[in-house]
Amino acid sequence: MSVAGPHSDSLPQVFRAFADKLSEQSRAGNGPHSNVAKSPDKTLRPLLIAEAANPEWTSVPLVGWNLAHAIMQKTDALLVTQVRNRDALLRAGLVEGRDFVAIDNERVARAFYRLSERLRGGENKGWTVVTAFSSFSYYSFEREVWKLLGKRLMAGEFDLVHRITPLSPTSQSPIARKLKKYGIPFVLGPLNGGVPWPKGFSDVRSREREWLSAIRKLHFLMPYYRTTRSEAAALIAGSGHTLSELPTSCAERAFLIPENAADPDRFPFQLRELSGNRLAVAFIGRLVPYKGADILIEAVAAYRGRLNIEVLIVGDGPQRKELEETVRRKGLRDSVKFAGWVEQRDLASTLAGYQVLALPSVREFGGGVVLEAMSMGLVPVVANYGGPPELIDDHSGIAVDFHDRETLITGFTKAFEYLESNPGLVALLSDATSRRVRERYSWHAKAAQMFEIYNWILYGGPKPIF
Known part of the structure; x- marks a missing residue:
């Protein structure tokens, strides 16, 4: 697993400095949330x-x-x-x-x-x-x-x-x-x-x-x-x-x-925190093989830590019956729920109680759903290939290295273990993801x-x- 940020042994010092910087930007009113933009030019045609x-x-x-x-x-x-x-x-x-x-x-x-x-x-x-x-x-x-x-x-x-x-x-x-x-x-x-x-x-x-x-x-x-x-x-x-x-x-x-x-007005920010033993993870996308919802389910099944991982799968597609059978076979019916298709206007309220967006897609070009989730403060955990890892930086998400299906499953399991070992990281990443969207995306x-x-x-x- 490759974390888009420091490794766990250097985490406290680096993120303390990072948090101080964010605080200074907020006080000064010139951070990414200030949304300073150039004036329109209605003479340009x-x-x-x-x-x-x-x-x-x-x-x-x-x-x-x-x-x-x-x-x-x-x-x-x-x-x-x-x-x-x-x-x-x-x-x-x-x-x-x-x-x-x-x-x-x-x-x-x-x-x-x-x-x-x-x-x-x-x-x-x-x-x-x-x-x-x-x-x-x-x-x-x-x-x-x-x-x-x-x-x-x-x-x-x-x-x-x-x-x-x-x-x-x-x-x-x-x-x-x-x-x-x-x-x-x-x-x-x-x-x-x-x-x-x-x-x-x-x-x-x-x-x-x-x-x-x-x-x-x-x-x-x-x-x-x-x-x-x-x-x-x-x-x-x-x-x-x-x-x-x-x-x-x-x-x-x-x-x-x-x-x-992303549109910050449509996807308003809510700070996500890991304060107990509940880690709520959302998957958003078509239910087809390359999107990797099955990989997320397998990663949750392989996790042996102290967190209670709850997964909401938002989306629909031809793979749904197969995924539901995997959930039943793995004994995860209390942990993995299927929301079906959710309209964009309802997405923010649907994800109000979730902290992480998981995207194990093995061939994603853009990753618009990543930016929408980041705008809402969800922490992105993405497969380190294609477009999604290009949207995050050292302090706004986790990119999972892989070379086949098994290593991708293992990588997502380790990402959950990493968040378990560093519970304060969720809030820091949550704040930074939203700021990054408002500044650049x-x-x-x-x-x-x-x-x-x-x-x-x-x-x-x-x-x-x-």
């Missing part, structure tokens, strides 16, 4: 392309909406999205024509979606197949974007174009070359995905029907792959892996900004980062460092 942007959905559409909406609050932006999102945007209070325009490429998008459903291997499986076919349909979306808005772009109505979604780095932007021709800066990202399957989990990969991931690098040959990157004024990578996949020629124009963020903060990139492109100066 970006065109935001977010094919998937929907406040009523989850995953990528919610990321697209949250980031676009945050940018729209700071600028005079126009959002262009797919027609399937129109009704949700109207219900959110946006005015069509003034705030957003909807592109109807449903005939093409529906055909590729149906084909991907036939090839993916079952519900909630083969997500690489779905992503690949949606990338092909995206070409038709941008073609319609140019038909609708090309003249307004050429007339200089917009200062720049920012393509937010698709997040996938396998999706290219055919309009990048046209924008460069007319001197319109093009911003791409956040891009995220494509993290290789970790060794030792070939069985999980097979169960997830991820056969296409073996030939994923063929996306380098897709039309407009090179021009999308060579003509972009800025490229935003949502993870270290995606950043490493960008051509070296993009280095001076590349930024690393995680794709996800709120949608408000993320929009401010995008604003800095826009200014750098349009007006020059030193490259922003986040």
Whole structure:
């Protein structure tokens, strides 16, 4: 197990100093909780392309909406999205024509979606197949974007174009070359995905029907792959892996900004403490093999310490019956409960009595649920692979090293033992996680980062460092 912070033998001195620093920041009013942000610039007119942007959905559409909406609050932006999102945007209070325009490429998008459903291997499986076919349909979306808005772009109505979604780095932007021709800066990202399957989990990969991931690098040959990157004024990578996949020629124009963020108002902070012998652990996610809910259950079954570990599994999916049978077989029915699907608006109240978020996912790209839990003060314990460990620092979570299923189970068991040995650590980490989200990972903060990139492109100066 690798702890994202000091080892237990140096814990008291280091965390005492850390707590003092947090206290000083709070007294001075200039710590992360102060939420200082740059003023909006309503004279800036970006065109935001977010094919998937929907406040009523989850995953990528919610990321697209949250980031676009945050940018729209700071600028005079126009959002262009797919027609399937129109009704949700109207219900959110946006005015069509003034705030957003909807592109109807449903005939093409529906055909590729149906084909991907036939090839993916079952519900909630083969997500690489779905992503690949949606990338092909995206070409038709941008073609319609140019038909609708090309003249307004050429007339200089917009200062720049920012393509937010698709997040996938396998999706290219055919309009990048046209924008460069007319001197319109093009911003791409956040891009995220494509993290290789970790060794030792070939069985999980097979169960997830991820056969296409073996030939994923063929996306380098897709039309407009090179021009999308060579003509972009800025490229935003949502993870270290995606950043490493960008051509070296993009280095001076590349930024690393995680794709996800959290809304502190929706996920308010509550200090979590370990004051007795109860450790309440939450798992949030789809119940599919790679998410690792079964690994968490096995880790709790293997724990032999003095804490009474209670687990709440939030989410649903095809693996639920299998997980329920494992709980019964391990004699954990009093310790492990299943909440089913919980709406985002109800998540904070559902987790009010919990102290830890456990995410043993073996191939997680972003980890938005980690930031939402951190905003509420839950301490994240995550598998040390992919996007989630990049969201925590030395004082805001625990990252569990592993190389196969058994070592991941053992690592989570040891993480619980570590918290048992250092009960004061939960409160310290809880406070720090929330501060970290408010400083760096709120949608408000993320929009401010995008604003800095826009200014750098349009007006020059030193490259922003986040």
